[in-house]
Amino acid sequence: xxxxxxxxxxxxxGGLISLIAPILGVYLVLRRQSLMSDTLSHVSMAGxxxxxxxxxxxxxxxxxxxxxxxxxxxxxxxxxxxxSEVPVAIIMTSGLALAMVLMNMxxxxxxxxxxxxxxxxxxxxxxxxxxxxxxxxIGLIFFILLRRPLYSLTFEEDTAAVSGVRVxxxxxxxxxxxxxxxxxxxxxxxxxxxxxxxxxxxxxALRFAGGFVSASILSxxxxxxxxxxxxxxxxxxxxPPGGTIALILLMILLVGIGFQRVIQQVRNRRKxxxxxILLERTKQTIEEGVFK
Amino acid sequence: MxxxxxxxxxxxxxxEPVLRNVSVDIHAGEFIAVSGPNGAAKTTLLKxxxxxxxxxxxxxxxxxxxxxxxxxxVPQQASSFNSGFPSKVYExxxxxxxxxxGLFRRFHKEQHALVEETLKAVGLWEMRSRKIGELSxxxxxxxxxxxxxxxxxxxxxxxxxxxxxxxxxxxxFYKWMRKVTQTRGTTVIMVTHGLDEARxxxxxxxxxxxxEEIDHVxx
Numbered sequence: 001x002x003x004x005x006x007x008x009x010x011x012x013x014g015g016l017i018s019l020i021a022p023i024l025g026v027y028l029v030l031r032r033q034s035l036m037s038d039t040l041s042h043v044s045m046a047g048x049x050x051x052x053x054x055x056x057x058x059x060x061x062x063x064x065x066x067x068x069x070x071x072x073x074x075x076x077x078x079x080x081x082x083x084s085e086v087p088v089a090i091i092m093t094s095g096l097a098l099a100m101v102l103m104n105m106x107x108x109x110x111x112x113x114x115x116x117x118x119x120x121x122x123x124x125x126x127x128x129x130x131x132x133x134x135x136x137x138i139g140l141i142f143f144i145l146l147r148r149p150l151y152s153l154t155f156e157e158d159t160a161a162v163s164g165v166r167v168x169x170x171x172x173x174x175x176x177x178x179x180x181x182x183x184x185x186x187x188x189x190x191x192x193x194x195x196x197x198x199x200x201x202x203x204x205a206l207r208f209a210g211g212f213v214s215a216s217i218l219s220x221x222x223x224x225x226x227x228x229x230x231x232x233x234x235x236x237x238x239x240p241p242g243g244t245i246a247l248i249l250l251m252i253l254l255v256g257i258g259f260q261r262v263i264q265q266v267r268n269r270r271k272x273x274x275x276x277i278l279l280e281r282t283k284q285t286i287e288e289g290v291f292k
Numbered sequence: 293m294x295x296x297x298x299x300x301x302x303x304x305x306x307x308e309p310v311l312r313n314v315s316v317d318i319h320a321g322e323f324i325a326v327s328g329p330n331g332a333a334k335t336t337l338l339k340x341x342x343x344x345x346x347x348x349x350x351x352x353x354x355x356x357x358x359x360x361x362x363x364x365x366v367p368q369q370a371s372s373f374n375s376g377f378p379s380k381v382y383e384x385x386x387x388x389x390x391x392x393x394g395l396f397r398r399f400h401k402e403q404h405a406l407v408e409e410t411l412k413a414v415g416l417w418e419m420r421s422r423k424i425g426e427l428s429x430x431x432x433x434x435x436x437x438x439x440x441x442x443x444x445x446x447x448x449x450x451x452x453x454x455x456x457x458x459x460x461x462x463x464x465f466y467k468w469m470r471k472v473t474q475t476r477g478t479t480v481i482m483v484t485h486g487l488d489e490a491r492x493x494x495x496x497x498x499x500x501x502x503x504e505e506i507d508h509v510x511x
Contacts, residue, residue, distance in 0.1 A: 159366070164361045
C-alpha cells in the first residue's frame, strides 16, 4: 500500500497527530474537559464554512475559529466556575448553529462538507501535512517545555497559582494549543470523530499507567497503534479510515478494561488471605510512622 | 516582626459581604489557627492572604523582603480534588520542588533526600510507589502536606489539614508543625475546628465570629 503517495501522506499525517493528540487528551481528561475537543471541532467547522462562503482559505479559517473557540471556552470557564460544562454546551451549540446557517447560504457546500464531517485522511494534501507537522512540533515543544507547570496546574489550580504558576496565562495557552491540535486532527478523522483520537488513547493510558510520564507515553503508543492499524485495515477492507481508526481505538480501550477486570478478579481470589495480612501490616506501619 | 498585615478587609460573594473590616497581623515564625463557625469565611481569609481573591476594600501587605514564591498552600480536601491523578506518591511529593527548580533545572541528591525525609516524616515512605488514587483520604491529605513541605516555605498555609486523620496522627501533626516553626522559622497558618487538640501547640488563635468581628486569642 505504500506504493501510493496518498497512503504515505496518510501514515505521516496520522503518525504525527498521534504523537501529540493523546498527550493533550491526558490533560483534557484530568482537567475534566474531555468534551472540549468535540466542541472545538464543531466550532472549527463553522470556520471552514465561513472561509468557503467568503472564498478564503477554509483550512486557515477553521484553525482560527478553533483557537478562538478554545480561548472563549477558557474565558467562560472562569465565569461559570461552578458549572464547568456550561461553556462547552454554549460554544458547541453556537459553533454548530453558525456552521448550519453558513452551509445553507451556499447550497453546493453540503457535499464537500462530508469530508470535514467524517475526515479524509487519504486525501490529505502536502500543504495540510506541513500544517500537521508544524502543529505537532509546536505541541511537543509546548508539552515538554511546560511539563512542570502543566503538572501543577492539572493537579490543583489554587496550589499552582500560590507556587508561582501563571495559571490564567497557562490555561489560555493550553486552550490555544487545544484549538490548534483539534484543527490539525480534523482532516484525519473528521469533526464527528476528532475526540476519539484525543480522548480514547488517554482514557486507556490513564487506567494502566503508574505515573504521569508513563501515562503520556502509553497514550501516544496507543494512539499510534490505533491510527496505523486503522489505516491498514481501512486500506484492505475498503472502510472509511476515520471510522475504522475510532473503532479500533474503542476496541483497544474495551479489551483493556476487560483484561484489567479479569486480572483483578484472579488476583483478588488468589490473594484474599494474603491481602488481609498485608493491610494489617500496612496499618501498623502507618500508625507507627505518621509525623515522626 | 510582622510578616503580613491585613487592614480593614471587606470581601464578599455576590452582593453580600462575608468579611467586614477585618484586621489581622501575622508575625514571622508563628503557629496560628484560624477558627470559627461554619460560614465564618475562614477559607476566604486564607485566599485573600494568598492573593487568590482580591478584597473589595482594605489592604494586604507583606514585609518588603518577603518573597511570594516562598509560600506553600494545602487547600481544603486538596487530595480529593483529583483522586484519579496518575501519579505515584513519590512523584507527587517531588513536584513540590518545581517552584525552586523552574522549567529546566534537574533534580539533585539534595532534593531527593528532602523528599525522602519528608515522606518519612509523614509516614508515607513505605507507600511511595503507590498511586495516589489508591491511598485513603487521610493518607492523600498527608501526601499533599508533604508536597507543600518539600517547598521549604517561609509561610505555610493549611486549610483544615487534619481532615481524615485519626486522633493520634492529628496530635503528631500539630507537634511536627510546632517543631517546623521553631527549627526553620516557618510561619504556619491553619484553618481548624479542632482547637481543643491543637491549643497546646499554637501561638495564637484568630477567631472569626459572625462575619463581622475578629478576636485574637493568645494561647
